[in-house]
Amino acid sequence: xxxxxxxxxxxxxxxxxxxxxxxxxxxxxxxxxxxxxxxxxxxxxxxxxxxxxxxxxxxxxxxxxxxxxxxxxxxxxxxxxxxxxxxxxxxxxxxxxxxxxxxxxxxxxxxxxxxxxxxxxxxxxx
Amino acid sequence: xxxxxxxxxxxxxxxxxxxxxxxxxxxxxxxxxxxxxxxxxxxxxxxxxxxxxxxxxxxxxxxxxxxxxxxxxxxxxxxxxxxxxxxxxxxxxxxxxxxxxxxxxxxxxxx
Numbered sequence: 001x002x003x004x005x006x007x008x009x010x011x012x013x014x015x016x017x018x019x020x021x022x023x024x025x026x027x028x029x030x031x032x033x034x035x036x037x038x039x040x041x042x043x044x045x046x047x048x049x050x051x052x053x054x055x056x057x058x059x060x061x062x063x064x065x066x067x068x069x070x071x072x073x074x075x076x077x078x079x080x081x082x083x084x085x086x087x088x089x090x091x092x093x094x095x096x097x098x099x100x101x102x103x104x105x106x107x108x109x110x111x112x113x114x115x116x117x118x119x120x121x122x123x124x125x126x
Numbered sequence: 127x128x129x130x131x132x133x134x135x136x137x138x139x140x141x142x143x144x145x146x147x148x149x150x151x152x153x154x155x156x157x158x159x160x161x162x163x164x165x166x167x168x169x170x171x172x173x174x175x176x177x178x179x180x181x182x183x184x185x186x187x188x189x190x191x192x193x194x195x196x197x198x199x200x201x202x203x204x205x206x207x208x209x210x211x212x213x214x215x216x217x218x219x220x221x222x223x224x225x226x227x228x229x230x231x232x233x234x235x236x237x
Binding site for chain 2: 032035047086093
């Protein structure tokens with residue numbers, strides 16, 4: 001396998017034009033990795049929340065900060081996007097929305113749902 | 127090692143864990159939104175009550191398994207050199223196992 005094939009390599013991100021489902025797919029992966037990185041943070045917050053009433057109050061104050069709200073909104077956006085994109089893949093597994101037109105439409109729907117969820121998050125936190 | 131979590135098994139694991147997490151999170155966010163657990167005593171009682179406590183631990187088990195399948199797919203797709211891929215996979219496994227035991231410790235020590 002190695003690196004001695006003569007196949008052309010084209011990795012200029014500025015010129016690659018992925019169809020919308022392709023963009024969705026890579027964002028699904030990216031959000032997955034980011035969520036993975038967030039797991040220890042989530043667990044730590046869980047630990048803090050159960051540690052004592054002083055720690056719990058500290059946590060509530062922490063969640064009141066604007067900067068934390070920004071992170072939370074990105075987290076919600078990432079989670080929502082990953083979830084809805086995953087749901088789309090699950091449906092494709094069940095043979096729903098497999099053809100290209102449906103695939104393109106459902107990809108746009110996923111983007112919309114993720115964005116709307118993010119907006120709901122923004123309104124809830126503000 | 128990878129053959130244990132490959133193919134149909136991995137696919138099933140990923141979907142089942144996703145379904146469980148979705149249902150759990152829906153319930154979790156609804157309770158949060160109702161505002162009934164916004165002080166320490168209520169929060170603690172809710173999470174450490176037997177059924178919920180087990181549900182939380184299962185949630186994290188599902189999360190870690192789901193994450194493992196996903197991360198494994200990514201490593202297989204992008205890391206060609208076998209030794210580097212193996213090392214990174216081992217790292218991910220150790221992290222996931224550590225997270226799992228950390229959650230167990232938290233839920234069992236707090237109870």
